[in-house]
Amino acid sequence: VLAQLHGGKHPAMSMEMGGDHQQEGSGSPHPSGGRSAPSRRAAGGPSRILRQSHSRLLDGMGGNVDFPYYLINGRLPQSAQVFRAKPGDRVRLRLINAGADTAFRVALGGHRMTVTHTDGYPVEHRDTDALLIGMAERYDVIVTVKDGTFPLVALAEGKGARAKALAVLRTDQGKGLPAPSVHPDELDGRLLPAHSLRPHESVALRDEKPDREIRIRLTGNMKDYNWAFDHQPYSTEHRHAVRQDERVRLTLINATDMWHPLHLHGHTFALTGLNDIGTRKDTAIVLPHRKLVADFYADNPGLWMLHCHNQYHSESGMMTILGYRR
Ligand SMILES: [Cu+2]
Structure with missing residues (x-):
């Protein structure tokens, strides 16, 4: 499906998908098979690209993939x-x-x-x-x-x-x-909506100025399927520096035409945008051309992923690392 979304521009990925397809054994036999000829059919399978998706609540496309089934606890x-x-x-x-x-x-x-x-x-x-x-x-x-x-x-x-x-x-x-x-x-x-939930007093974050602000633009589009932060593909070399015990403000500006569920590992932030009331979250929806402002205390040293939780977006590069030492 990821290869389909990329318009077949990632041959390595197509090979991988071809392999999966054969294991599933769906459809007609595939005599050429194997590594020599990952045929277009093997790379593709039935198209799962969602066309004409619109959600008023999400102010644009709901998603990118037309799944055959939707399940609760694994059941149809x-x-x-x-x-x-x-x-x-x-x-x-x-x-x-x-x-x-x-x-x-x-x-x-x-x-x-x-x-x-x-x-x-x-x-x-x-x-x-x-x-x-x-x-x-x-x-x-x-x-x-x-x-x-x-x-x-x-x-x-x-x-x-x-x-x-x-x-x-x-x-x-x-x-x-x-x-x-x-x-x-x-x-x-x-x-x-999540941002209208007031945190219980036991978990409300102090009202404090941040020591550091990290501003990141969400970039990419459907046609190129090049989802990223600040136009940069994901790299393990690139880290956003933070120091332990700082109060950090993440300002995530959605410069794309699609919504994204943004997720930070290792921390639970407080929503601190203009109309926010401090809801504690680790994953939050940001609508197209809106921004998410999220404060947290750097109290858990390590390397932590910040990524879109649309799996197809993060796999395409909408992912980065925050890191700090003890
Ligand atoms: Cu996304």
């Missing part, structure tokens, strides 16, 4: 996982977007969800109908279960009305499942 909607509960039970749902190229809009039919944590950090509780979750983002929510059968739907944002994953929460002993096409009203209800 036709054999959805069923969670059983009693009416009135308070149930915690831990939502993790483990996708590679898909933001999921998540809602539980017939219920509002109370958000208690994001990326493992507690927030002041807020109710919402739905959540938009970027790759690698996590939310913990609590629901008080009503009586009946309720679809938990994860809509692949910007990938069409049929692109969705399903699980079921139910209080009866029935076996019937909601139709895979089920679309609870809550999906179109109120969304609670």
